[in-house]
Amino acid sequence: GESVGLHLPTLSVQEGDNSIINCAYSNSASDYFIWYKQESGKGPQFIIDIRSNMDKRQGQRVTVLLNKTVKHLSLQIAATQPGDSAVYFCAENISTGGSYIPTFGRGTSLIVHP
């Protein structure tokens, strides 16, 4: 899950396994959530999003689950591949007076072993 310390939490999995990355968000007013993937030496890249009126959304090999009761978000990656190795961030978004201010989690490092 997301870290409160100085070091990124790390999830190590074997190729072909399913991965679950967790994120706890802080603001109950957040109405939109995004998962980003950041590969080494690159900027974050959009993976999947979900609105607060949904509790599940599926993409290609990825599923995001939202539990608003406990303010928890998870990213599930099916049949994890070495190319999935990266740092994954969740971002919570609050619409404020027409503007849009995202808050990013600290990230989780996913390591996929062949």
Add this chain to the structure above:
Amino acid sequence: EAQVTQNPRYLITVTGKKLTVTCSQNMNHEYMSWYRQDPGLGLRQIYYSMNVEVTDKGDVPEGYKVSRKEKRNFPLILESPSPNQTSLYFCASRPGQGAPGKNIQYFGAGTRLSVL
């Protein structure tokens, strides 16, 4: 190709020497922002701009300036860099309110800055 371009990718400088990191996007996005990324702290927003000539402070604006004279460019200026500004910087853009995919940010590849 739709992209956000930052320059330079790497920069080593000394305390007090003014520098500018450029950012340009070719997607006609209204919204642009700058982040810094530090170990264990994730992405923190420095400044953002909702349109030309409209800029506002993010979470960590101290020691930085920005300008938005044109829609495509959003330079980050460090007037007098200090060692605590050593970091990895990202520029991002997204469409404006009401546009498809309005909440999805597109990030540049990053600028690694070291201030000695």
